[in-house]
Amino acid sequence: MNNSIQVINKYAIDTLTADRAQALRASALAAKHTLESGSGLGNDFLGWLHLPSSIDEQQIQAIEKSAALLRSECEYVIAIGIGGSYLGAKAVIEALSDHFAAYKTTAGPKVLFAGNNIGEDYLYDLMDLVRGHKFGIIVISKSGTTTEPAIAFRLFKEMLEKQEGKPFAQRNIIAVTDERRGALRNLATQEGYATYVIPDNVGGRFSVLTPVGLLPIAVAGFDIRALIQGAVEMEQEGDDQIMNYAITRNALYQSGKKIEVLANFAPRLHFLAEWWKQLYGESEGKGHKGIFPASVDFTTDLHSMGQMIQDGERTIFETVLSVGDQQHEVIIPSDGEDLDGLNYIAGKNVDYVNKMAELGTRLAHVDGGVPNLIITIPALTERYVGQLIYFFEKACGISGYMLGVNPFDQPGVEAYKRNMFALLNKPGYEEQSAAIQTRLKG
C-alpha cells in the first residue's frame, strides 16, 4: 500500500531473533486465522474487526449533526468517560490538534475531559472553568455504572441544569452507552437525551471508531470521514505491516525482551501512546504473561529515562513512532556572535535536528542492546491516525492469540473495584468490607 504507515524491523532483529521470527510465522498465521474466523477466546468481542468498512453513512451523518449542534451552542464540551471510553478520543484529538489550542481562540468549543480520574481538585478546577459558560456533556460508559464517570456526570449534570436550565441541558447532553442495559441507558431514557450505542461486540479499548471516539473527535472539529477512511485502508490492505509488527514483537519477547517502550519524537503523540498502553496492557497482561507496554516522549525523556534505556537492565525493546512531515516549518536563525555555538545548524529547520536526534538515538540504543522497531507515519493527519488505530488494534488481537491469552477480556481490573466498593460500604459488599477491616487492623 502506498502512502501508509510502514513497519521497519531491520534495527530490531539480529540473526537469532530473525530465526525466532521465522519460526513464529506459522503461529502468527494461525493467530490471524483464529481472529478472522472468530474461532478464538473472546470471539463475541470482534465487532471492531470489520468496523471501519461497515460504518454506515447514516451513522456518520447523525454524529456530524450532533457535533454541529454542540459546536453551535457550547463554548466547552466535557467528554466524560474512563479507559476505553476516554483514551481513544483523547489520543486522536491530541494527535491532530494545535499544541496550544487550549490557550488560543479557536472556532468551535474546547473539548475537555472528566470522569477519567477521581481527583477532587481536578473536578473543582474544571467546574470553576466552565462556571458561567455554556457547556455541553458527552457522557460515555458502556456498562453505564463505572464509578469515576458516574461521579463526574452527576456533578456536571446538576451544574448544567442549574446554570442553563433543563431544556438547554437536555439538548446538550448526549449519552453514549449500551443499547439496552445499565444505569446510564435508564437515565438517558428518562431524561430524554440523544444517545448513541456502543455495540455489544466492541470492547472499550477497541471502541474509538464507534461513537465513543467519533463524537468527541467530530465535536473537536476533525474530519471523522478521513479518520475512518484511513482505518478502512488498513483493514483492507494492512495485513503485511500488521503481521510484521505482531511477529517481531513476539520474537523479541521470546528473546527475553519483556518490556516494549513506545517512543515518539512528536509531542502530539503522547496520548496515542497512552491509548496504546491500555490496548496492549489490558489485552495481553494475563496468566502472568505479556509484554509490558511503556512509553516515552523524546527528546524530552532522553534527558530522564534515556539513561535507563541506554544502560539499564537489558529487557527492553523500543518501538518508535516516526512521523514524516511536519505541518509547519521553523528555521533556526543565524546569529552574528554565535555565543550559543548553534550557527552550525543555522538555516536548518527544527525538524531536521529532531530527525537527527531520532537517528542518533536509534543507533545508540541498538548499540546498547535495545532493538528498535520503527513504525513510520507519513504525517499526523486524520487519515494516517485512522490507519495507525486499526493497525494497532488488529496487531493486538493477533499478538494476544500468539501469546495464548484471551485478548478481549480484562478480569484483572475488577480487583481494585471490589476493595474500593467494600471500603466505601457500597450495598452488597458487606462481607468484603468486614474482611478488609479485619485485614487493615491486623
Ligand code: PA5
Ligand atoms: O477497555 C475496557 O473495557 C475498559 O477500559 C473500559 O473501557 C473502562 O473501564 C470504562 O468502562 P465503561 O465504558 O463501562 O464505563
